[in-house]
Amino acid sequence: MTGRLRLIGRLAARDLRRRRTEAFLLLLAFTAATATLALGLTLNGASNDQSYRQTRTATAGPDVVLSLNPDGSAMATRQGLAQLAALEHASGVTGHSGPFPATWVPLGGNGHTAGAQVEGRESAPASLDQPKVTQGSWLRGNGTAVLERTFAQALGVTAGGTVTLNGRSFTVAGIAVSAAVPPYPRVCDDGCEDTTSMQAGAQTGQVWVTEADARSLATRSEPLYYFLNLKLADPGQADAGSSDITWNTWQSISWLDSKVILSEQNVMMIFSSLLGILAIASVAVLVGGRMADQARRVGLLKAVGGTPELVAAVLLAEYVVIAGVAAVTGLLIGWAAAPLITRPGAGLLGTGASPGLTAGTIVVVMAVALLIALIGTFIPAVRAARVSTIRALAGSARPPKRRARLTALSARLPVVMLLALRIAGRRPRRAALNLASIAITAGGIIAMLAIASTGRVSFLAPGGSGLANPIAEQNGQVMLVVTVMLGILAAINVVFITWASVHDVRVSSALARALGATPEQATAGLVAAQALPALGGAVLGVPLGIGLSAAIQHGTTVTYPPVAGILAVLAGTVTAVTALTTPAAYASNHRPIAQALHDQAT
Amino acid sequence: MSDAALVRARGLRKEYGTGEGLVRAVDSVDLDVAAGETVAVMGPSGCGKSTLLHLLGGLDRASGGELHLAGQRVDQMSERGLARLRRDTVGFVFQAFHLMDELTAVENVELPALLAGKSARAARKRAVELLEQVGLADRAGFLPPALSGGQRQRVAVARALASEPLLVLADEPTGNLDSAATLEVLRLFETLHEAGQTLVIVTHDARIAATADRLISMRDGAFVDETRLGGSAAGSLASLAGLDG
Numbered sequence: 001m002t003g004r005l006r007l008i009g010r011l012a013a014r015d016l017r018r019r020r021t022e023a024f025l026l027l028l029a030f031t032a033a034t035a036t037l038a039l040g041l042t043l044n045g046a047s048n049d050q051s052y053r054q055t056r057t058a059t060a061g062p063d064v065v066l067s068l069n070p071d072g073s074a075m076a077t078r079q080g081l082a083q084l085a086a087l088e089h090a091s092g093v094t095g096h097s098g099p100f101p102a103t104w105v106p107l108g109g110n111g112h113t114a115g116a117q118v119e120g121r122e123s124a125p126a127s128l129d130q131p132k133v134t135q136g137s138w139l140r141g142n143g144t145a146v147l148e149r150t151f152a153q154a155l156g157v158t159a160g161g162t163v164t165l166n167g168r169s170f171t172v173a174g175i176a177v178s179a180a181v182p183p184y185p186r187v188c189d190d191g192c193e194d195t196t197s198m199q200a201g202a203q204t205g206q207v208w209v210t211e212a213d214a215r216s217l218a219t220r221s222e223p224l225y226y227f228l229n230l231k232l233a234d235p236g237q238a239d240a241g242s243s244d245i246t247w248n249t250w251q252s253i254s255w256l257d258s259k260v261i262l263s264e265q266n267v268m269m270i271f272s273s274l275l276g277i278l279a280i281a282s283v284a285v286l287v288g289g290r291m292a293d294q295a296r297r298v299g300l301l302k303a304v305g306g307t308p309e310l311v312a313a314v315l316l317a318e319y320v321v322i323a324g325v326a327a328v329t330g331l332l333i334g335w336a337a338a339p340l341i342t343r344p345g346a347g348l349l350g351t352g353a354s355p356g357l358t359a360g361t362i363v364v365v366m367a368v369a370l371l372i373a374l375i376g377t378f379i380p381a382v383r384a385a386r387v388s389t390i391r392a393l394a395g396s397a398r399p400p401k402r403r404a405r406l407t408a409l410s411a412r413l414p415v416v417m418l419l420a421l422r423i424a425g426r427r428p429r430r431a432a433l434n435l436a437s438i439a440i441t442a443g444g445i446i447a448m449l450a451i452a453s454t455g456r457v458s459f460l461a462p463g464g465s466g467l468a469n470p471i472a473e474q475n476g477q478v479m480l481v482v483t484v485m486l487g488i489l490a491a492i493n494v495v496f497i498t499w500a501s502v503h504d505v506r507v508s509s510a511l512a513r514a515l516g517a518t519p520e521q522a523t524a525g526l527v528a529a530q531a532l533p534a535l536g537g538a539v540l541g542v543p544l545g546i547g548l549s550a551a552i553q554h555g556t557t558v559t560y561p562p563v564a565g566i567l568a569v570l571a572g573t574v575t576a577v578t579a580l581t582t583p584a585a586y587a588s589n590h591r592p593i594a595q596a597l598h599d600q601a602t
Numbered sequence: 603m604s605d606a607a608l609v610r611a612r613g614l615r616k617e618y619g620t621g622e623g624l625v626r627a628v629d630s631v632d633l634d635v636a637a638g639e640t641v642a643v644m645g646p647s648g649c650g651k652s653t654l655l656h657l658l659g660g661l662d663r664a665s666g667g668e669l670h671l672a673g674q675r676v677d678q679m680s681e682r683g684l685a686r687l688r689r690d691t692v693g694f695v696f697q698a699f700h701l702m703d704e705l706t707a708v709e710n711v712e713l714p715a716l717l718a719g720k721s722a723r724a725a726r727k728r729a730v731e732l733l734e735q736v737g738l739a740d741r742a743g744f745l746p747p748a749l750s751g752g753q754r755q756r757v758a759v760a761r762a763l764a765s766e767p768l769l770v771l772a773d774e775p776t777g778n779l780d781s782a783a784t785l786e787v788l789r790l791f792e793t794l795h796e797a798g799q800t801l802v803i804v805t806h807d808a809r810i811a812a813t814a815d816r817l818i819s820m821r822d823g824a825f826v827d828e829t830r831l832g833g834s835a836a837g838s839l840a841s842l843a844g845l846d847g
Binding site: 399400401402403407408411412414415418422425426507508511512513514515516517518519520521590592593594595597 | 652653656659661662663681682685686688689690694696698700702703704705709712713714716717718719722725726745747761765
């Protein structure tokens with residue numbers, strides 16, 4: 001047993017040393033998949049809790065924020081305020097601030113228009129929920145305003161600047177953060193849509209003005225509503241007592257703050273699945289392509305008494321080693337990169353939490369890496385184990401598939417297409433892997449474009465603010481990174497597939513040249529054999545990407561990328577595949593014909 | 603040298619490696635092959651006869667010397683020119699057949715015509731005619747693995763003739779065949795010879811060499827002997843070769 005293990009290890013180590021480039025590219029493919037998976041799983045346990053707690057402490061954040069939304073009548077307002085007043089002294093309430101009047105108004109600033117939830121405050125600090133000023137000062141009297149930090153950043157407004165509220169000019173006294181209000185663009189997630197349209201609500205930020213200004217800004221269509229902040233001995237013992245009063249605990253506000261991370265986690269989990277599939281394709285293509293090379297070794301192992309299991313183990317060992325190294329590397333990358341993604345944003349104080357690796361994450365990532373190696377190697381390993389010893393010793397590759405219809409069709413096409421279709425038809429599974437690999441990558445890019453266009457639709461549409469959406473931006477950055485990783489993996493697959501194809505068709509290409517095809521025709525045929533499935537994959541990637549974008553948005557909306565973007569993806573895919581394929585195809589078809597034919601004869 | 607020579611080589615060389623590792627696979631060879639002539643090249647393994655054949659057919663480039671084929675200077679041709687030469691002027695028959703296993707016999711034979719840009723219909727018509735000519739019309743739809751060695755080589759000969767080449771180059775055409783299959787192929791070459799096809803056959807089978815108009819012996823890349831055999835091909839090649847039953 002020890003001897004067998006030593007033999008398997010020795011053969012795997014030598015093969016890794018002999019084929020360093022392939023091993024490195026495969027390691028890269030595995031690592032991309034495992035790192036993304038590790039990151040997604042690490043984010044699973046991450047939240048903005050730490051930053052939220054820090055902000056809550058700095059702003060004397062309340063346990064509960066009650067919002068009263070009366071129907072605008074004086075009677076309802078009086079009754080509602082009386083209920084709030086009663087709650088200030090309810091059992092278990094240890095402190096309060098407010099009620100503060102608020103209204104929704106259109107805001108103009110720095111060339112943008114948006115919605116603003118304007119909350120009236122005194123110049124004196126409140127005992128509960130006193131926003132922490134991070135730039136400038138707190139309210140200096142009527143005609144001044146303090147903007148929530150994320151909102152101010154999106155507007156590009158700083159302390160000392162001016163904004164208009166309902167057309168009236170206000171001086172921006174300062175910029176601040178608060179733990180009582182979710183940061184832009186989530187302000188209305190806790191209910192201010194009740195008084196504004198959904199469209200406007202999605203683009204609303206928080207602004208503090210004096211109480212007098214808040215009252216004067218209210219209109220009949222946008223009447224005042226009120227916030228009461230409570231400190232509770234035990235939040236579970238309090239009761240709102242009225243359907244007019246909305247009850248928001250600090251936990252629910254914190255959850256809204258974490259939505260950025262939750263959204264990113266969703267993106268990471270979806271894309272890590274795609275990267276895993278691509279990694280499987282990489283292994284399958286590489287192992288399948290190398291089977292011709294390894295056939296003699298398989299034959300020798302069998303001739304000296306190696307069992308089919310030993311043969312399969314030898315083939316598998318190398319990829320298991322790579323998978324193991326990639327899993328460890330991926331875990332480290334995921335762990336190191338997590339704090340970059342869990343940064344809290346401008347709405348909270350402090351830096352992002354550093355979520356640690358859990359035993360579950362380590363086990364899952366290691367298991368997935370191993371599974372990728374097993375799935376990718378399974379068919380070639382079984383095939384090698386079953387092949388007859390004599391045939392393996394002869395080193396003969398698996399005979400190519402015959403495609404009668406394809407052959408007949410290609411006879412009617414120009415020489416380059418004739419060669420391309422016949423090359424692609426020889427190994428249909430490889431062509432399918434090429435297609436799938438490109439489809440996944442193109443799908444990722446299309447999804448990114450679709451989601452980017454969603455951001456533009458929501459924020460730049462007529463009546464929209466034209467503001468950046470920080471959540472969409474952060475998601476976009478994450479998607480860009482994982483899409484680049486998808487692109488790298490797809491490029492690796494294209495290179496592997498090209499290598500395998502070049503190796504596979506070296507004799508038939510040489511023969512075609514011996515029979516009169518020019519090197520340019522043979523090269524173009526080989527390139528087109530890769531580019532055609534790639535084009536098919538890119539076309540398939542369009543609906544796949546649209547579906548992915550819907551999944552990332554939890555199926556709430558189906559959005560379509562711009563036509564120019566789709567065309568660019570199609571053209572870019574074919575161009576990239578052509579560029580990646582041409583060097584190997586060129587080199588192969590500029591070897592002396594006699595040498596290539598001699599390879600098979602010997 | 604005759605002006606009518608289809609092939610004319612002067613000081614043709616092919617070298618591999620440099621310095622002490624220099625190997626002269628073909629060493630300053632002079633050769634003329636007249637149109638309609640059958641020339642056999644013999645010699646031990648590794649003497650350079652296959653390399654010579656590759657140079658003559660434009661499968662490989664010479665290191666030096668001159669090579670003319672049908673009045674064209676081959677050694678200075680571009681890759682595209684060589685491709686045109688292989689497509690229009692030369693037909694190859696290989697020892698290992700080099701048929702595409704995924705294509706049927708008729709699809710293999712029509713391939714050169716398709717590569718030459720002929721229509722699918724014209725290419726198929728010509729391929730069927732050639733398979734009839736080599737006696738394999740009933741095997742047109744068979745894949746190579748389903749054919750015997752002799753049949754495969756006959757398909758390869760038919761493919762070599764697809765573009766009506768001026769010169770057919772055969773590299774050990776019977777090297778992988780048993781006696782019966784060798785006879786099949788010899789008879790085919792006999793027919794070609796009678797039809798005036800120019801042939802250069804590389805072999806180390808003396809029985810095949812005996813059927814040529816001229817026999818050239820090679821050693822260490824150079825011609826060491828040349829024998830004119832006196833047009834024996836006018837008779838039965840197979841009888842001369844002692845293979846006739």
